Amino acid sequence: MKPKILLLDExxxxxxxxxxxxxxxxxxxxxxxxxxxxxxxxxxxxxxxTMSDKILIINQGNISxxxxxxxIINQPANDFVKEFILKQLEIKRENIYNLFGxxxx
Numbered sequence: 001m002k003p004k005i006l007l008l009d010e011x012x013x014x015x016x017x018x019x020x021x022x023x024x025x026x027x028x029x030x031x032x033x034x035x036x037x038x039x040x041x042x043x044x045x046x047x048x049x050t051m052s053d054k055i056l057i058i059n060q061g062n063i064s065x066x067x068x069x070x071x072i073i074n075q076p077a078n079d080f081v082k083e084f085i086l087k088q089l090e091i092k093r094e095n096i097y098n099l100f101g102x103x104x105x
Contacts, residue, residue: 004036004037005036006036006037007038007041008027008038011023012042024047024051028051045085045088045089046088046089048069048085050069052069055068055072057081057084057085059080059084064077064080065081072085073085073086
C-alpha cells in the first residue's frame with residue numbers, strides 16, 4: 001500500500017544550512033516522484049515559502065491566512081501574518097546586511 005500523504009513535523013529545524021538546503025530539495029523531489037500530498041509543520045517562514053505551493057498560517061488555533069507564497073508575501077491578511085512572516089524575513093535580511101557591514105535598505 002502506497003501512502004498518499006507525507007506529514008513532517010519540523011523536519012529541518014536541527015540541521016545546518018548546507019544540509020538543510022539539500023534535504024529541502026530531497027523532500028520536494030520525493031513528494032513529486034511519489035505524487036504525495038506533503039504537509040510540513042514549521043515555524044520558519046523561509047522554509048514555508050520556499051517549500052510550499054500553499055501555506056496555512058495558524059494563530060492561536062485560528063486560520064490567519066491560507067494562500068500561495070506569493071499571496072502571503074504580497075497580500076498578508078492581517079497584522080499577525082505581517083509580523084510572523086514578513087517581519088522575520090526582514091530581520092534575517094537585516095542580519096545578513098549587518099554581517100557584511102552594509103547598510104540595510
